[in-house]
Amino acid sequence: MAKLIFFLGVQILLLAAVSSAEDDGENFTGTIDRKLLGLHKKEKLTHFKVYWHDILSGPKPSSIRIKPPVKTSTSYFGGVTMFDNALTEKVEINSTLLGQAQGFYAGAAQKEFSFLVGMNFSFKTGKYNGSTITILGRNPVLSEVREMPIVGGTGLFRFARGYVEARTKLLNLKNGDAIVEYSCYVLHY
Ligand SMILES: *[C@@H]1O[C@H](CO)[C@@H](O)[C@H](O)[C@H]1NC(C)=O
Ligand SMILES: *[C@@H]1O[C@H](CO)[C@@H](O)[C@H](O)[C@H]1NC(C)=O
Ligand SMILES: *[C@@H]1O[C@H](CO)[C@@H](O)[C@H](O)[C@H]1NC(C)=O
Ligand SMILES: *[C@@H]1O[C@H](CO)[C@@H](O)[C@H](O)[C@H]1NC(C)=O
Secondary structure, eight states: OHHHHHHHHHHHHHHHHHHHHHTTTTTSOOOOOGGGGTTTSOOEEEEEEEEEEEOOSSSSOSEEEEEOOOTTOSSOTTOEEEEEEEEESSSSTTSOEEEEEEEEEEEOOSSSOOEEEEEEEEEOSGGGTTOEEEEEEEEOTTSSOEEEEEEEEEGGGTTOEEEEEEEEEEEOTTTOOEEEEEEEEEEEO
8 A cells, every 4th residue: 555655656746747847948937926025115225435455566465467468458458357355444454344345357448448347345244244246347447436337236235236436545556556435326125
């Protein structure tokens, strides 16, 4: 008897597997209630400023060139730098550490200094500890204000969208170290 039940059970499982294989993947998505993710609440606009420390010099650089620019370029075209830069509350590097900016910038323009930037701000303090926002955009570094889109987020920043304004606060022409203010406008729930 137990054997028969087992046999029937296996048949049912097989049938279920076969019929789900037969739906051609047509029905693998479904809608769910927004409330399950807290999306019935009003979206809020959060603003903050963080300071991004691009340290190329010294024994512990946080920003490292992993590919040199093409030989003939005078604008860093083709160069790629990966960074894991500190994000602080004030412009001083010894002010409160809020998180890390992790990503890359790559020389993407042949006639000017302009980068493609892809990075995550990974927050490490307060209620945003563990949450991230992702920034992906064009950064013509010599302009006074560079605007880049916030394309998403995780944790408290799920479903984020918005933009940042980047302003260089300090640039060491000798070693390339820079401090950039990021003023961030984030819509999220
Ligand atoms: C997919 O779901 C729809 C709606 O429930 C149904 O009408 C349709 O027959 C399903 N398609 C398959 C291939 O199972
Ligand atoms: C940060 O460093 C500066 C200069 O080295 C110093 O004057 C200041 O007191 C430091 N601030 C903190 C919060 O440690
Ligand atoms: C940012 O984080 C997302 C999700 O963790 C990841 O897929 C993406 O590659 C990261 N982007 C960068 C530039 O590190
Ligand atoms: C942030 O979260 C991590 C992992 O949950 C935890 O280890 C760390 O202590 C937290 N930091 C702060 C400042 O709350």
